[in-house]
Amino acid sequence: MKANSKVRTRVMDTVTRLFYDQGFQATGINQIIEESEVAKASLYEHFPSKEAILQAYLEDATTRWRSEFEEFCKGKSAGEKKILALFDFRKLLAIRRGFKGCTFIRVVYELPNLDEASLAAVLRYKEYIRNMLKENIALLPAKRSPREIEELAEMIMTLYEGCGVQSSLERGARPIDSARKTAQKLLR
Amino acid sequence: MKANSKVRTRVMDTVTRLFYDQGFQATGINQIIEESEVAKASLYEHFPSKEAILQAYLEDATTRWRSEFEEFCKGKSAGEKKILALFDFRKLLAIRRGFKGCTFIRVVYELPNLDEASLAAVLRYKEYIRNMLKENIALLPAKRSPREIEELAEMIMTLYEGCGVQSSLERGARPIDSARKTAQKLLR
DNA sequence: TTTTCCGTACAGACTTGTCTGTTTTAATAT
DNA sequence: ATATTAAAACAGACAAGTCTGTACGGAAAA
Secondary structure, X not given: OOOOOHHHHHHHHHHHHHXXXXXXXXXXXXHHHHHHOOOHHHHHHHOOOHHHHHHHHHHHHHHHHHHHHHHHHOOOOOOHHHHHHHHHHHHHHHHHHOOOOOHHHHHHHHOOOOOHHHHHHHHHHHHHHHHHHHHXXXXXXXXXXXXXXXXXXXXXXXXXXXXXXXXXXXXXXXXXXXXXXXXXXXXX | OOOXXXXXXHHHHHHHHHHHHHOOOXXXXXXXXHHHOOXXXXXXXXXXXXXXXXXXXXXXXXXXXXXXXXXXHOOOOOOHHHXXXXXXXXXXXXXXXXXXXXXXXXXXXXXXXXXXHHHHHHHHHHHHHHHHHHHHHHOOOOOOOHHHHHHHHHHHHHHHHHHHHHHHHHOOOHHHHXXXXXXXXXXX
């Protein structure tokens, strides 16, 4: 079966590293092949084009992000704790990966004419976060109207995006801590 | 004089358009030459390499952003009006340019190993905004400690960055309006 | 035995940057 | 005003290397 083959796995592992470290365009097919230890013919057996690799990568990355985040949240109670975990998780990833910014925004910014499927994967990831925020804000002790919930979720979302950008410019976690504090204040 | 030559001007005008619409890597030297209506030899007389074009472009872009923003703010009183103008100006540019995100962050995200001079230009632009915010927050009627001013400026900065990302994902100005409203609330 | 993968050569188009030689522009000298 | 001279921009061929994607023949594995 192609979907779970050794080739596919190794290519995905490699591009997860390379696309993030170098960017999509700066990563050539030949480098992918070499570092995946896969033959070129095998790669093109699984992926019809480089663009298809990007698509698969983004889809994999969104689902992996979600499952890793859920894993990260295990043991944390719903409501404020879970919302703040979003910032903690971002900080963890940012440090681990050297402050190069959000995987998905990186791709969107690098490729202004991104194909539909890839863009859809990115939007799915953002939608997941937005829904998670709304659900957990609704669980908080303070009573809020649906409209207030919506607005607060939007605001925290904006802080989340903003601190990602800032931390990658600054190459440090400070803006993430700072945004987390702000979010905490807003929730009370 | 090289600095103000016709060649330089035309190349800068062209890459300002192309680098934003297509990205840096997707824009080839040959396209720059063709659309600038400049000979290749002339281009390389003024810029030793493509990287040098990028540097010059970023430096030009920061200073142009600043002067256009100051122009935009003419007639606006200092304090709240000027701070909110930041969001209004972002909205104006975003609409005009089709919601492809912040010029500078785009470059930083596309090229993880950006040369020092280019990165410095980007940081200068961010520093200008941060200082502008601090100065104008200090002018507001509400009394704030230096630390509070610092924190509020940081927060608005984060909203500013965040709404830029969101509006480019959404391809619409809504997140910018929303961040503006939030900022306004925070200032009071 | 049939699928999967391998190694590698290759096509064809693209890239940045160099080089040659010609033409235009503009300032200075007559 | 006209001739001279030096700088600047021109057009375009070319080098050397990169890129993605295809093809072919053989090896390993299920």
